[in-house]
Amino acid sequence: MSAKHDHEAEPVVHEYDGIQECDNSLPNWWLATFAATIIFGGLYWFHYEAFHFGESPNEVYQTELDQRAAAEAEKIKKAGAITPEALVSLSKDKGTVATGQDIFKKNCVQCHREDAGGNVGPNLTDNAWLHGGSPDAIFKTVSQGVPAKGMQPWQPQLGVERTMAVVAYVLTLKNTNVPGGKAPQGTVE
Ligand code: HEC
Structure with missing residues (x-):
């Protein structure tokens, strides 16, 4: 060449x-x-x-997670078993949490405050719990109440499914520490 x-x-x-x-x-x-x-x-x-015509991979992923959580919540409601895992799964389902928030606004805010920072009742957004902060402990406190201290048993009034929903909502509040909340009461977890 x-x-x-x-x-x-x-x-x-x-x-x-x-x-x-x-x-x-x-x-x-x-x-x-x-x-x-x-x-x-x-x-x-x-x-x-x-223009956001298409969903980004992150958005697609988030949508899939949401759909899974919703499907899981449906299964849990059908099965009706109240386990810590079931309550945690419900706390990841947007629909259940929205229902729970609605129940909270109607029944709980007069004592626990609109943002759950505490009023007559304790702050539900800190990491200290009088009756335990595990999912099943919170379920027990809400469903059976603490009548001697002015917290009524809620399960007879709300039924199991709605009690589970409001507990799922309370689980999303843990450690969010809203500003101006009541001082922590009970044991830090
Ligand atoms: C009439 C007032 C009142 C209402 C309404 C009320 N609570 Fe309470 N709640 C209390 C009081 C007071 C305590 C603390 C009991 C104690 O000192 O042992 C408490 C405790 C709790 C606890 C336990 C907190 C801890 O530190 O262990 C949870 C969870 C809770 N309430 C959730 C709810 C939910 C959910 C609702 C609505 C469905 C609700 N409460 C409605 C007064 C109320």
């Missing part, structure tokens, strides 16, 4: 030490691919970032 460049249409623009550099035009297939990546990048950006 000759080192000399002999193509007339692509003139040599630089030569050094017998090595020739030509000003060749880029192949069309290369230019087409390059243009395609720019167009793809632009469309991708408009689709996912600028």
Whole structure:
């Protein structure tokens, strides 16, 4: 193979030490691919970032988690078993937690405050518990109450499923430490 460049249409623009550099035009297939990546990048950006037509992988993942949690919650409600695992699963289901929050707003805020920071009743957003902060302990306190201290048993009034829902909501409050909450009472967990 000759080192000399002999193509007339692509003139040599630089030569050094017998090595020739030509000003060749880029192949069309290369230019087409390059243009395609720019167009793809632009469309991708408009689709996912600028106008949010498409869900990002994170959003798709979150939606899948939400759907799983909801399906799991359905199963738990059908099975009707009150276990710590069941209560924790319910606390991850948005629908159940929203129902629980609604129940809390209607029945619990006069003593535990709108944000659960505590009033007559203790702060439910700290890490200290008078009757235990595990899911089953909280379920027991809410369902059986502490009548001697003014907290009524809620299960007779709410039923099992709604008691579980409000407990699921209370579980989401643990350690959120709302500002201006009542000083911790009981044992730190
Ligand atoms: C009439 C006031 C009152 C209402 C209404 C009330 N509570 Fe209470 N709650 C209390 C009091 C007082 C205590 C503390 C009992 C004690 O000192 O042993 C308490 C304790 C608790 C505890 C245990 C906290 C701990 O530190 O162990 C939980 C959980 C709880 N309440 C949840 C609820 C939920 C959920 C509702 C609504 C369904 C509710 N409470 C409604 C007064 C109330």
